[in-house]
Amino acid sequence: MTSDRIRHAGLAAKVTDAASAAALIRPGDTLGMSGFTGSGYPKAVPVALAERIEAEHAAGHPFRVKVWTGASTGPELDGAMAKADGIEFRMPYNSDPIARQKINAGEMEYFDLHLSHVAPMAWEGFLGHMDVAVVEVSGITPEGDLIPSSSVGNNKTWLELADKVILEVNRWQSPALDGMHDIYYGTALPPNRVPIPLVKPDDRIGQPHFRIDPAKVVAVVETDAPDRNAPFSPPDDTALAIASNILDFLTWEAKRAGLPPSLLPLQSGVGNVPNAVMAGLIETPFEGMTAFTEVIQDGMLDMIEAGTLRMASATAFSLSPEKAQYFNENAQRFRDRLLLRPQDISNNPELVRRLGCIAMNGLIEADIYGNVNSTHVMGSRIQNGIGGSGDFARNGYVSIFMTPSTAKGGAISAIVPQVSHVDHISQDVQVIVTEQGLADLRGLSPKQRARLIVEKCAHPAYRPMLEEYMARAAKGSYGQHAPMLPGEALSWHQRFMETGSMQA
Amino acid sequence: MTSDRIRHAGLAAKVTDAASAAALIRPGDTLGMSGFTGSGYPKAVPVALAERIEAEHAAGHPFRVKVWTGASTGPELDGAMAKADGIEFRMPYNSDPIARQKINAGEMEYFDLHLSHVAPMAWEGFLGHMDVAVVEVSGITPEGDLIPSSSVGNNKTWLELADKVILEVNRWQSPALDGMHDIYYGTALPPNRVPIPLVKPDDRIGQPHFRIDPAKVVAVVETDAPDRNAPFSPPDDTALAIASNILDFLTWEAKRAGLPPSLLPLQSGVGNVPNAVMAGLIETPFEGMTAFTEVIQDGMLDMIEAGTLRMASATAFSLSPEKAQYFNENAQRFRDRLLLRPQDISNNPELVRRLGCIAMNGLIEADIYGNVNSTHVMGSRIQNGIGGSGDFARNGYVSIFMTPSTAKGGAISAIVPQVSHVDHISQDVQVIVTEQGLADLRGLSPKQRARLIVEKCAHPAYRPMLEEYMARAAKGSYGQHAPMLPGEALSWHQRFMETGSMQA
């Protein structure tokens, strides 16, 4: 008996409930889960698994698993399973607050890597063996192929690597998703890799569906549950000022470099501020723009409807609940405008460099030399993870990082003498923007960068402190290439930890 | 009247002496110089220019220029011109001791970037305009094409971008170099970039000679002067122990991952230790290996003669004076074994990732989490520059970093609580090796990495200090994902600056 979503008889025969499917997972298993920035993650099996784990723990039996995903997921996966103390090891990117709290309490091991590297590294085998893949799809074709859901992430790889596969077929996902995916089956490990034949963001190089060996599918679970992404914070004055600084820069740069009216493909990172910038870009002088990016945010749908964005290529949706609803109701309208690809393609350095993406990402803190920390608050507490920011920042045409100049009501300066952790080295950070201004650092030496960042980006409340540090470093430093004082460089973080403020 | 090296009449007519050629350079000019790791740099015009600058300075006239190169050059270029205080701005990589001293005294601005990025960034135009290219070649064909010399570097780009070109034709370079180069003319800026059609290290995708518009050539200078690279330090016990640890790892990894008998293309970095490792690799079980790397070192020629290395692709030779002499006398023997390419091809992320290079680079210091500093001693004093290490470390099949566990006779630990500067983030550092042992960090969380690095790599004299730091951080850290103490993390560097030793 097949349903309209499960049109392959053999797989329809494997329909079961979430608890029965979760019962197929063993303690210690490595699970490959679908999901990328709150989209397309399994919503029933992880909850059932968390319940089972809690019951086992209550009975005194240890039960933890290793979880690999595309990127962040939703409360039903990372939240429920972390709450149950069910995750021993998690990779690659997390933004769930409960999982974050466990990681920062030292109760969960977390391995954060470049999102384009996850699939190849899994294939290389040293991360270990994958036992079970749990993958949300939006449907199953009569031939037994899988229609992907609202994210692609690492699903192709998980479906191929896992011993067993559990599918969740989510009726909530729009049927119009069918045809919006481009699954590239041309990857190989060295020495057999070949050029990826993509030269424009809208090139199709693969097929719309995942292949699957039906014999590996051990359970199919039907769901009807929305993606639960973070709500969209409407841009505040700070975000609008940052967006306006970026727009001025792009307009100037397009003229200087003779870029086409469609500019170059946009990449926009995750977080409130990048989201707001996309919303601001709707007022641009550019026409027929494209995005070659990781996630499709609210602002991109608006830009498509406004006619400024011609199309977007990504690996996942990252829409607020309202916008996800809107998309589901109007999906047909976006059919020829959106393409979702595996994350080792959406974030591939070969492609990001070839296309010349304009990379725009958020940051936690930057230092006077332009090194960026995107991940570790006070050097030790993980916020989310590096995600794809490194894939884009190192390879794009220009790499822009943005942040409000202060955090926590002014108690923290986003511009510090030395970042407490480095995700993006100064070579990969060409422009830094705050609501105060924009520093174009291209081609500048460390001391030239420092002067510009402090002048253009720092908050006035911290600018004199930074200038005094630079003056002291110009005297006491071991070398004068990039003057720094090891005894003082991280003192602002120490002061914050002791007093709750970086202000002296 | 043409000579056997200058077989184009129009260009032969432009032969002049170095002083006359140097007279064509104006104060404030931006010069694009050939040269990469002590090979193929101009040897007469920079010396004449330095003399002219000294004379102008003596007469009270300011005279400084901006110098762009491939990478490091030789004493006749960076040495002579830095000594004359003639360099206002220098990029991208320097290892000359006089230039280094000027940079670290704050007397010369230095901009250090990924070597694969230099040519594209120059094309993008924001680095400024190039006035004069000064390029060494080994000969000029009857058609007026240029036969490259012992390095390719950015020469293709400098010849195209500069308003005026000065050529040095160096008779010392072997005539057998002709045919060993592969100059790819398929690059373009986005949105017109296409896949680079190279799938094996020995693929030829270009032509053997540079094109040049003869009208741009303002002077041709004949020289007969050797490349002056650093002498080769024979491997000491420490280097041999590091090489042996790496060989064990590669043998184990090849078996684990089922790599071919020829392994994957090798990349070997600059410095004494990587040099020694290449010398050690001659005793390998692998057969028919290849190198896709930046520079061809002494050890690679030995491996070719021993039959273990089938061929090497690079952008430059980096041979000791003795080996350079040997190569010149026996160049025919290496003709089909070596290929030199532009550095935006030899180091291209697209190619490094496609081929799956085994990246092996030196470091200054690493921290317990596996972040690597390759450039800044005590966080502020530049040693050389990041060079191509980031191109290879982020994109290779596996990224190995190596160092003796201590420096300066034990007064410095190469493994520290926190590096004073970051060039390679932990995600790009998969293996760290010292003479003490090897840490395979792939797939490990920060705390797992820290335990392994301290156990396997740190010197016994520093291991207890690192363990005590980790124990304190496990209590006092803001977060427990990657425990760290901002007030203490850089205290080892501070102590060294105050007492001359990191030992408490």
Ligand SMILES: CC(C)(COP(=O)(O)OP(=O)(O)OC[C@H]1O[C@@H](n2cnc3c(N)ncnc32)[C@H](O)[C@@H]1OP(=O)(O)O)[C@@H](O)C(=O)NCCC(=O)NCCS
């Ligand atoms: C860096 C990043 C966290 C910024 O996100 P954002 O939502 O724009 O930033 P916000 O200003 O809202 O800050 C997020 C939190 O960090 C805190 N924060 C920001 N800067 C801080 C700083 N310098 N010190 C301490 N905390 C800071 C904020 O106060 C906020 O905390 P809260 O949730 O307790 O209020 C986010 O962009 C990210 O995770 N980046 C890494 C991954 C990435 O770039 N992916 C894109 C690749 S395609």
Ligand SMILES: CC(C)(COP(=O)(O)OP(=O)(O)OC[C@H]1O[C@@H](n2cnc3c(N)ncnc32)[C@H](O)[C@@H]1OP(=O)(O)O)[C@@H](O)C(=O)NCCC(=O)NCCS
């Ligand atoms: C990192 C690098 C400098 C190591 O070079 P090396 O020759 O193998 O290393 P050595 O051990 O001889 O060290 C070089 C100098 O740094 C000093 N040094 C090394 N480690 C140090 C440390 N932790 N603290 C202070 N000084 C240190 C050494 O004492 C030596 O100084 P000296 O010249 O005064 O004797 C070199 O590999 C490099 O420049 N790397 C960056 C570029 C790169 O990787 N390019 C390859 C891309 S293809």
